[in-house]
Amino acid sequence: MATKPQPTSRAASQAAVNPAASKPFKPVLLLILLLPAAALMAPTAILLVASLVPTMAARVLDPTRGNYLTWTVFGMNVVGSLYFLHELWAMGDDFQSLMIVIADPIGWLAAMAGAGCGWLLYLIMPIVAARVAAGQSALRARRVDRDLAKLIEDWGQGVKVKGE
Numbered sequence: 001m002a003t004k005p006q007p008t009s010r011a012a013s014q015a016a017v018n019p020a021a022s023k024p025f026k027p028v029l030l031l032i033l034l035l036p037a038a039a040l041m042a043p044t045a046i047l048l049v050a051s052l053v054p055t056m057a058a059r060v061l062d063p064t065r066g067n068y069l070t071w072t073v074f075g076m077n078v079v080g081s082l083y084f085l086h087e088l089w090a091m092g093d094d095f096q097s098l099m100i101v102i103a104d105p106i107g108w109l110a111a112m113a114g115a116g117c118g119w120l121l122y123l124i125m126p127i128v129a130a131r132v133a134a135g136q137s138a139l140r141a142r143r144v145d146r147d148l149a150k151l152i153e154d155w156g157q158g159v160k161v162k163g164e
Contacts, residue, residue, distance in 0.1 A: 041093060042095075043088060043093050043094060043095055043097065043098040044085065044088060044089075044093055046098060047081075047084050047085065047088055047098060047101065047102060048081060048085075050102060051077070051080075051081040051084050051107070051108075051111040052074070052077055052078070052081060052111075054073060054077050054111075054112065054115030054116075054118075055070065055073050055074045055077045055115065058070050058072075058073035058074070058115075058118070058119070068122065069119075069122045072118045072119075072121050072122045073115050073118035073119060073122065074118070075118060076114040076115060076116075076117045076118030076121065077111060077114045077115040077118060078114070079114050080110045080111040080112065080113055080114020080115060080117075081110070081111045081114065082110075083106065083107050083110040083111070084101055084102075084104075084107040084110070084111060087101045087104065087107060088101045148160065
């Protein structure tokens with residue numbers, strides 16, 4: 001009589017019993033890990049929260065299941081916020097420098113322009129993907145027509161007739 005193989009670890013046995021136990025992303029754990037880091041680098045955290053407001057707005061407005069708008073705006077918004085971070089870290093990571101940096105309109109322009117580029121990328125990519133797909137379909141259709149012409153040349157016009 002064959003025996004059932006036993007799981008090798010406790011995590012594997014929990015995953016076998018409860019598929020939700022193997023869920024890789026745990027927001028509570030991430031929050032617990034990030035709060036002490038934010039407390040240690042308070043001016044940087046405050047600056048990032050302020051400059052990433054467009055990402056939070058995109059998260060609220062995101063209709064897609066995979067949060068594509070949120071991730072696109074987040075990536076570009078972080079790149080735009082790097083100007084702020086560079087200025088803050090160059091002046092010193094304290095609250096006096098934070099007030100100077102947060103009042104800089106060039107930093108706000110960079111952060112908002114980055115978020116705007118993320119929105120544009122999100123809006124333009126479906127059009128680009130549709131154009132690429134249409135081009136690939138046209139290439140396939142031409143290839144089929146070329147192959148059909150070669151078959152007709154080799155086997156005669158009877159290859160092209162339907163229903164026989």
